[in-house]
Amino acid sequence: MTPFRMGGINKFGGTGKAVWRGEIDGVTISDLLAAWGSPLFIYSEHTLRHNYDNCLRAFSARYPRVQLAWSYKTNYLSAICNTFHQQGALAEVVSGFEYEKARSLGVPGDSIIFNGPYKSREILRQAIADNACLHLDNLDELFMLEELAQEAGRKVAVGIRLNFDTGYTEPWSRFGFNVESGQAMDAVWRIQSSRQLRLRGLHSHIGTFVLETKAYAAQAKLMCEFMRLAEEKTECRIDYLDFGGGFASMNSLQGVYLPPDQVVPSLDQYADAICDVVLEMTHEREAQGLARPLLIIESGRALVDDAGTLAATVVANKRLPDGRRALVMDAGVNLLFTAYWYNHAVTPTAPLEGKPEETVIYGPLCMNIDVLRSQVMLPPLNVGEPLLFHPVGAYNNTQWQQFIEYRPNVVMIAADGSTHLIRRKEDLASVTAQEELPPHLAVAFGKNRPRLS
Numbered sequence: 001m002t003p004f005r006m007g008g009i010n011k012f013g014g015t016g017k018a019v020w021r022g023e024i025d026g027v028t029i030s031d032l033l034a035a036w037g038s039p040l041f042i043y044s045e046h047t048l049r050h051n052y053d054n055c056l057r058a059f060s061a062r063y064p065r066v067q068l069a070w071s072y073k074t075n076y077l078s079a080i081c082n083t084f085h086q087q088g089a090l091a092e093v094v095s096g097f098e099y100e101k102a103r104s105l106g107v108p109g110d111s112i113i114f115n116g117p118y119k120s121r122e123i124l125r126q127a128i129a130d131n132a133c134l135h136l137d138n139l140d141e142l143f144m145l146e147e148l149a150q151e152a153g154r155k156v157a158v159g160i161r162l163n164f165d166t167g168y169t170e171p172w173s174r175f176g177f178n179v180e181s182g183q184a185m186d187a188v189w190r191i192q193s194s195r196q197l198r199l200r201g202l203h204s205h206i207g208t209f210v211l212e213t214k215a216y217a218a219q220a221k222l223m224c225e226f227m228r229l230a231e232e233k234t235e236c237r238i239d240y241l242d243f244g245g246g247f248a249s250m251n252s253l254q255g256v257y258l259p260p261d262q263v264v265p266s267l268d269q270y271a272d273a274i275c276d277v278v279l280e281m282t283h284e285r286e287a288q289g290l291a292r293p294l295l296i297i298e299s300g301r302a303l304v305d306d307a308g309t310l311a312a313t314v315v316a317n318k319r320l321p322d323g324r325r326a327l328v329m330d331a332g333v334n335l336l337f338t339a340y341w342y343n344h345a346v347t348p349t350a351p352l353e354g355k356p357e358e359t360v361i362y363g364p365l366c367m368n369i370d371v372l373r374s375q376v377m378l379p380p381l382n383v384g385e386p387l388l389f390h391p392v393g394a395y396n397n398t399q400w401q402q403f404i405e406y407r408p409n410v411v412m413i414a415a416d417g418s419t420h421l422i423r424r425k426e427d428l429a430s431v432t433a434q435e436e437l438p439p440h441l442a443v444a445f446g447k448n449r450p451r452l453s
């Protein structure tokens with residue numbers, strides 16, 4: 001099989017004409033780069049809101065009680081978080097930092113879901129005081145929470161994270177309590193027999209970029225069975241089932257040879273897989289006059305990835321000894337962390353002349369690993385010409401690193417077409433702001449300044 005390549009020939013034939021894109025939401029790329037510099041991350045507020053609505057619609061059309069939660073670690077730029085909060089998303093956080101960030105954006109504790117394997121005593125204490133929705137990951141955390149609830153003098157309702165084998169995904173057994181071994185039911189017993197705690201919800205997050213919708217049907221079945229058993233065995237009443245995220249975005253995973261529009265399920269297909277099972281397995285609750293559990297979805301990648309584009313500029317052309325053409329760009333893996341596992345689409349901003357050739361795209365870092373695309377068909381490009389990398393909205397503006405280069409501006413194009421800076425580019429002062437120089441190291445050289453000649 002021939003790997004899918006943008007603009008290349010594959011088993012589905014050539015793409016006919018070269019693809020290019022000159023604007024985002026009506027704003028031209030050249031105007032954006034002139035105003036904000038290169039490289040530049042560009043977000044579409046319209047796409048963010050549209051994706052949120054589409055996800056909510058897909059689930060709400062199939063199940064009566066649905067709530068979305070925004071996964072902060074996927075992209076915690078304040079403007080992104082608040083766009084989703086304005087749409088109605090809870091905050092889903094996995095660390096003390098993310099918790100504090102959500103609170104500082106004005107999200108009340110009881111609109112925050114606090115996941116993750118490590119929550120410090122201090123942050124747990126605050127989360128209890130704020131009435132946040134805590135999801136327990138392990139027994140040590142459970143014991144600590146009991147102590148803190150006692151200290152606070154009240155009963156705390158919690159959720160637990162479950163892990164299990166769906167048969168379709170690598171079991172992420174390091175997070176939460178295992179179902180098959182009986183550990184998870186033990187945790188339910190401990191919570192329900194505690195005077196300080198009450199179980200109110202079940203959570204699981206089975207993986208990320210999961211292309212198989214059957215995995216979600218299996219997850220739904222396991223969660224519903226566990227809920228039924230837990231309610232039968234103990235006196236608990238489960239208010240919600242939280243299915244985590246993991247839905248794939250329209251990106252090309254390296255090693256997956258078909259293009260994303262042929263392998264990535266739609267949100268409707270994911271929703272079908274989950275809702276069919278939950279509807280059927282909670283049917284008897286409705287018959288008993290009880291509410292069906294609230295269904296929580298923590299989709300990250302699928303909501304934000306295609307709303308983000310990286311515009312970068314060619315800084316040099318090269319011919320490699322093996323004959324391949326190479327480009328050096330002003331953006332590399334320091335900014336595009338996801339280049340390690342995706343083949344991002346690479347799109348010129350104007351029609352290009354000349355014969356497409358297999359090209360390697362390097363970043364600006366003086367590091368051999370700095371490769372944005374190891375092979376892509378592109379016509380010749382001149383120094384100064386921009387290329388767009390897309391979709392890049394998920395996990396890049398959180399996992400990027402200040403390494404060798406400054407991180408660039410990030411802008412958002414609002415619904416009315418106006419452009420807003422949402423993260424200012426770094427400079428020497430911002431990068432060194434946290435550093436301290438001990439007095440005896442205050443100057444670089446004393447009398448013995450080294451010289452090259």
Ligand SMILES: *Cc1c(COP(=O)(O)O)cnc(C)c1O
Binds near residue numbers: 094205209244246298
């Ligand atoms: C990362 C994460 C998500 C979001 O995952 P995506 O793959 O981006 O959809 C949701 N829930 C939890 C607990 C997570 O850790």
